[in-house]
Amino acid sequence: MDNFQYRNPVQIVFGNGQIAKLGELLPADAKILLTYGGGSIFKNGVYDQVKKALGGRQVVEFGGIEPNPEYATCMKAVELAKKEKIDFILSVGGGSTLDGSKFIAAAIKYPEGEDPWDILEKGAPIKEAVPIASVITLPATGSEMNAYAVVSRREKDQKLCLWSEKVFCRFSIIDPTTTFSLPPRQISNGIVDIFVHIIEQYATHPMGAVAQDRQAEALMLALIETAHWIKKDPQSYDARANLCWLATLAENGWINVGTAQCWMIHMIGHELTARTNTDHAKTLALVLPAAYRHQRRQKEEKLLQYAERVWGITGTDKDKVIDEAIQKTVDFFAEAGITPSRKEYGITDEVIKSVAAAVDARGEKFGDRANIGGKEIIEILNDTAE
Numbered sequence: 001m002d003n004f005q006y007r008n009p010v011q012i013v014f015g016n017g018q019i020a021k022l023g024e025l026l027p028a029d030a031k032i033l034l035t036y037g038g039g040s041i042f043k044n045g046v047y048d049q050v051k052k053a054l055g056g057r058q059v060v061e062f063g064g065i066e067p068n069p070e071y072a073t074c075m076k077a078v079e080l081a082k083k084e085k086i087d088f089i090l091s092v093g094g095g096s097t098l099d100g101s102k103f104i105a106a107a108i109k110y111p112e113g114e115d116p117w118d119i120l121e122k123g124a125p126i127k128e129a130v131p132i133a134s135v136i137t138l139p140a141t142g143s144e145m146n147a148y149a150v151v152s153r154r155e156k157d158q159k160l161c162l163w164s165e166k167v168f169c170r171f172s173i174i175d176p177t178t179t180f181s182l183p184p185r186q187i188s189n190g191i192v193d194i195f196v197h198i199i200e201q202y203a204t205h206p207m208g209a210v211a212q213d214r215q216a217e218a219l220m221l222a223l224i225e226t227a228h229w230i231k232k233d234p235q236s237y238d239a240r241a242n243l244c245w246l247a248t249l250a251e252n253g254w255i256n257v258g259t260a261q262c263w264m265i266h267m268i269g270h271e272l273t274a275r276t277n278t279d280h281a282k283t284l285a286l287v288l289p290a291a292y293r294h295q296r297r298q299k300e301e302k303l304l305q306y307a308e309r310v311w312g313i314t315g316t317d318k319d320k321v322i323d324e325a326i327q328k329t330v331d332f333f334a335e336a337g338i339t340p341s342r343k344e345y346g347i348t349d350e351v352i353k354s355v356a357a358a359v360d361a362r363g364e365k366f367g368d369r370a371n372i373g374g375k376e377i378i379e380i381l382n383d384t385a386e
Helices: 018-025 046-054 071-084 095-108 184-202 210-232 237-250 264-276 280-294 300-311 318-336 349-361 374-382
Strands: 011-014 031-035 058-062 088-093 132-136 148-153 158-163 171-174
Touching: 011 018, 011 237, 018 046, 018 132, 018 171, 031 046, 031 071, 031 095, 046 088, 058 071, 071 095, 071 148, 088 095, 095 132, 095 148, 095 158, 148 264, 158 264, 171 237, 184 210, 184 237, 184 264, 184 280, 184 300, 184 318, 210 237, 210 300, 210 318, 264 280, 264 349, 264 374, 280 318, 280 374, 300 318, 349 374
Parallel strands: 011 171, 031 058, 031 088, 088 132, 132 171
Antiparallel strands: 148 158
């Protein structure tokens, strides 16, 4: 296990009716930029709850943040926030709204005359950001308790990440009842996204991190159980509560301390989403089986461990065990509601070549061993489900 430091300052306020506590949690004199997405919060009553809890505070609203937040949209919010002299951001919605809001928080404070896109494209440091908090209505990204954000720029075919402690939420409210109005597609996407978050931190190379491995395995088993539970009883509050908490635990950093991380599936998925606008989780479900087949030797020990501890698969034929574990994962995704198709998603040979060329042009190598470049991406994507 490597040396590490771990800090997570986010206050989680969890449970039914907790949106009402916004008034206690927010600074009384804050001028708030209220950010949200396509308007689902108006239909499910969350907007009304938030506005009531905010009371007489000064609030400026900015809606329309996309499921894959666009740089151009975020910069419109930055312009509005500067004009209105915003000093706090409250993100209400899913992880994409929060990701966009994190970038907005950093871009507002970015030095005048410099390009905020450098934060994403060049990894420019974030020295200051507007304080931010969230009300999460969709269990998936775990953005409510981490310092990551992902933003797209369609004209450049880019979907890139940032990380900074400056964009940790001051607090995040998670009310599982807000998920009851979500369409099945979003629950399916959430389940797959959460699972792949966990396994990307787990299926690397052995690091002697027993506690982290066991924690990741417990989370995967709990997610499988919870997914079955939701399918059987979609109106169960406890099932929804477990899904929400699993999303948070999967990406709050505690299962990857002192270990290697992979993220090749996410990085390839981001490239595909940037070019085809396919749901993020669907790209993950598409890429994962082919990626693990391609990397079976490099990840052999962890994939065998995964097969035994999560799916109960053992045997002397290592390749057969790994293949069965990959198929079990594919079956789980299908049961959750996602059966991916390269053709259906519009992932043509041209798109595949474009992804590989872009990754090579940036000099990037994905994976915990930094061994996945353009050539390997083409091999992986050509092996995905047609």
